[in-house]
Amino acid sequence: PMASRMYHEKVIDHYERPRNVGSLDKNDQHVGSGLVGAPACGDVMKLQIKVGEDGIISDVKFKTFGCGSAIASSSYMTERVLGMTLEQAGAIKNTEIAKELCLPPVKLHCSMLAEDAIKAAINDYKKKRLTTGSKKAGHI
Numbered sequence: 001p002m003a004s005r006m007y008h009e010k011v012i013d014h015y016e017r018p019r020n021v022g023s024l025d026k027n028d029q030h031v032g033s034g035l036v037g038a039p040a041c042g043d044v045m046k047l048q049i050k051v052g053e054d055g056i057i058s059d060v061k062f063k064t065f066g067c068g069s070a071i072a073s074s075s076y077m078t079e080r081v082l083g084m085t086l087e088q089a090g091a092i093k094n095t096e097i098a099k100e101l102c103l104p105p106v107k108l109h110c111s112m113l114a115e116d117a118i119k120a121a122i123n124d125y126k127k128k129r130l131t132t133g134s135k136k137a138g139h140i
């Protein structure tokens with residue numbers, strides 16, 4: 001049918017069974033939160049990471065109010081970044097996501113949401129650590 005041709009099966013899989021949906025405690029000093037929107041369509045994505053003392057992403061959750069491609073992109077992104085360093089996670093390009101999920105060009109901006117969201121989450125985490133790090137001697 002037409003519907004299954006419009007979306008690649010990997011997109012459908014992530015869309016029907018999205019991984020890591022939910023929220024982390026945004027007040028947790030080890031949690032970074034990113035909230036971004038797509039100007040093109042108004043869709044919104046929230047992505048949160050929890051980072052261990054070793055600098056490794058140990059937990060990740062997302063909530064996406066958007067199209068199937070945006071949901072699939074964020075689901076896929078959460079799978080990718082688990083176990084990564086912040087540097088590795090921040091280097092993931094939306095074009096990699098789009099390629100992996102076989103998104104058509106018109107859906108590129110949906111995968112951009114996932115790249116923007118992980119970057120925003122990393123920045124939020126880093127900012128938190130900067131402001132609390134000096135107060136907690138020996139914590140870093």
Ligand code: FES
Binds near residue numbers: 041043
């Ligand atoms: Fe809705 Fe692109 S048309 S996000």
Ligand code: FES
Binds near residue numbers: 040041043109113
């Ligand atoms: Fe807006 Fe896909 S159409 S994120």
